[in-house]
Amino acid sequence: MHQYSGKLILHTGSMFSGKTSSLWKDLNRFRIAKYNVAAFKPTTDTRDGLHRIRTHDRTEMQCTPISSMEEVLEAARTEPMEVIGIDEVQFLQDHPTEIVKAIQELLDMDKTVVLAGLDMDFTGTPFEVVKELMPICDYLTKHHAVCANCGVDAWVSYRKSKERDRVVIGAQQEYEPLCRKCFKMKEEERLARENQMEFLSETQKA
Numbered sequence: 001m002h003q004y005s006g007k008l009i010l011h012t013g014s015m016f017s018g019k020t021s022s023l024w025k026d027l028n029r030f031r032i033a034k035y036n037v038a039a040f041k042p043t044t045d046t047r048d049g050l051h052r053i054r055t056h057d058r059t060e061m062q063c064t065p066i067s068s069m070e071e072v073l074e075a076a077r078t079e080p081m082e083v084i085g086i087d088e089v090q091f092l093q094d095h096p097t098e099i100v101k102a103i104q105e106l107l108d109m110d111k112t113v114v115l116a117g118l119d120m121d122f123t124g125t126p127f128e129v130v131k132e133l134m135p136i137c138d139y140l141t142k143h144h145a146v147c148a149n150c151g152v153d154a155w156v157s158y159r160k161s162k163e164r165d166r167v168v169i170g171a172q173q174e175y176e177p178l179c180r181k182c183f184k185m186k187e188e189e190r191l192a193r194e195n196q197m198e199f200l201s202e203t204q205k206a
């Protein structure tokens with residue numbers, strides 16, 4: 001029994017904000033303290049191979065790919081693990097309610113759960129599961145990247161390409177962290193550009 005058993009630690013924020021590095025740092029500290037640590041990440045996140053979590057500063061950790069929280073529960077029931085880390089929770093395919101339920105079950109088993117996940121998508125809309133987890137966690141850190149446009153703390157991961165799907169894996173270079181003001185400005189510019197394109201194609205048809 002240690003002070004973090006049965007506790008939920010959440011690292012959230014935009015892309016490039018250091019969430020995964022913080023998850024890595026936490027898990028590494030528990031490992032140094034000789035706790036049994038297991039790391040997981042959703043199979044949808046294939047960027048660095050299925051069996052490792054890699055931070056932007058290139059530190060790595062072995063992990064188990066999961067397609068559902070049920071696999072974490074199963075592992076927690078059968079293997080000796082005291083600390084459970086999950087990266088990119090927003091990519092889990094289970095319904096947010098199911099994810100929260102599974103995490104609560106892990107906490108009831110006195111596991112320490114450390115999560116990292118994006119708070120919002122590229123439009124500034126919250127990822128449901130992170131929205132559910134934020135109030136119920138014991139420790140919450142919202143991390144910030146630096147606004148690529150003006151240098152203050154960033155707020156959102158802005159997608160520079162025209163791709164509008166909510167999740168596009170392996171396209172990190174397509175994103176830049178922006179603060180609220182710069183995000184608003186770029187969105188207005190994008191909408192104006194799109195309206196103009198639409199107007200041009202309409203006039204061409206006419």
Ligand SMILES: [Zn+2]
Nearest residue numbers: 147150179182
């Ligand atoms: Zn800015």
